[in-house]
Amino acid sequence: MTVLVFLDPAFPDGRVADSGTPAILATDQGVTRGDGIFESLLAVNGTPRKVQAHLDRMARSARSLDLDIPDAGTWLRAISTAAATFASASPQGPDEHGNTNIVIKLIATRGPEGANATTAWVQASAVPPLLAEQREKGLDVLLLDRGYDSTISHRAPWLLLGAKTLSYAVNMAALRHAHSHGADDVIFTSGDGHVLEGPTSSVLLAQLADRGGAPVKRLITPNLDSGILPGTTQGALFAAAKEAGWELGYGPVEPQDLFRADAVWLISSIRLLAPVNTIDGQAVGTADVRSRLTAELSALLAQTH
Numbered sequence: 001m002t003v004l005v006f007l008d009p010a011f012p013d014g015r016v017a018d019s020g021t022p023a024i025l026a027t028d029q030g031v032t033r034g035d036g037i038f039e040s041l042l043a044v045n046g047t048p049r050k051v052q053a054h055l056d057r058m059a060r061s062a063r064s065l066d067l068d069i070p071d072a073g074t075w076l077r078a079i080s081t082a083a084a085t086f087a088s089a090s091p092q093g094p095d096e097h098g099n100t101n102i103v104i105k106l107i108a109t110r111g112p113e114g115a116n117a118t119t120a121w122v123q124a125s126a127v128p129p130l131l132a133e134q135r136e137k138g139l140d141v142l143l144l145d146r147g148y149d150s151t152i153s154h155r156a157p158w159l160l161l162g163a164k165t166l167s168y169a170v171n172m173a174a175l176r177h178a179h180s181h182g183a184d185d186v187i188f189t190s191g192d193g194h195v196l197e198g199p200t201s202s203v204l205l206a207q208l209a210d211r212g213g214a215p216v217k218r219l220i221t222p223n224l225d226s227g228i229l230p231g232t233t234q235g236a237l238f239a240a241a242k243e244a245g246w247e248l249g250y251g252p253v254e255p256q257d258l259f260r261a262d263a264v265w266l267i268s269s270i271r272l273l274a275p276v277n278t279i280d281g282q283a284v285g286t287a288d289v290r291s292r293l294t295a296e297l298s299a300l301l302a303q304t305h
């Protein structure tokens with residue numbers, strides 16, 4: 001089931017709507033043009049995780065699209081209404097840590113054609129079971145060319161590459177391509193050969209080394225200004241890993257860095273840390289190191305808010 005809560009000035013805590021009844025005009029530009037933005041976040045035991053980072057990124061996306069969206073307080077009240085309504089309508093069983101999880105989506109579109117009024121709502125739904133399975137079993141991934149070079153976002157900001165827009169048809173097509181070739185997911189590369197991100201995730205790699213007898217652990221992610229979405233999960237994990245003694249690095253990352261890494265992950269707010277087993281059919285690191293580091297970093301991520 002899905003709970004919908006519209007941000008409506010007549011309802012300070014949001015207007016709960018029946019998700020089985022049409023609620024958006026067919027002329028809404030979110031529908032006709034994919035002209036809008038969204039965020040997906042996890043609510044754990046009713047509390048949204050990293051909510052400020054998501055609201056900040058939503059505000060940045062809105063600025064990139066010149067879209068007026070409701071203020072943070074209005075979103076927060078609607079999120080609480082959605083989480084509470086979903087929890088009472090569809091109580092979720094506990095996960096492996098005894099927590100209940102809900103997916104919260106924030107969506108804002110440019111509204112009906114000619115109306116100059118943003119449509120905004122919050123959606124609450126269950127976490128798809130596939131995601132826990134992918135965390136557990138890992139992913140087979142294909143490298144796919146995104147067709148842009150890594151500096152395009154500066155030259156062509158109208159491509160909105162660093163914004164989380166509703167125009168995800170390309171990302172979904174890439175995933176279908178991977179599935180039809182027996183893989184689970186995708187890592188996009190740029191025309192100039194850099195590793196970028198997944199269609200719904202950030203890319204992370206670990207390098208282990210020995211520096212004069214002292215073990216060194218490095219966590220690396222592609223440059224945030226290479227036309228990728230800055231991940232809130234990557235940001236939170238980097239902060240926690242730094243505290244725990246990891247060295248941090250930002251790209252450029254090339255495909256050979258992935259193949260030489262001790263472990264590679266796709267990371268995002270709902271799926272969290274999903275280890276990559278193979279890329280283009282080639283094993284990445286070893287299963288032992290992969291599962292040890294996944295456990296270590298997942299524990300760090302679980303402590304972030």
Ligand SMILES: Cc1ncc(COP(=O)(O)O)c(C=O)c1O
Binds near residue numbers: 232
């Ligand atoms: C293209 C893309 N990159 C990265 C991410 C990861 O972002 P976050 O960690 O904030 O969920 C997402 C999440 O959906 C995404 O769609």
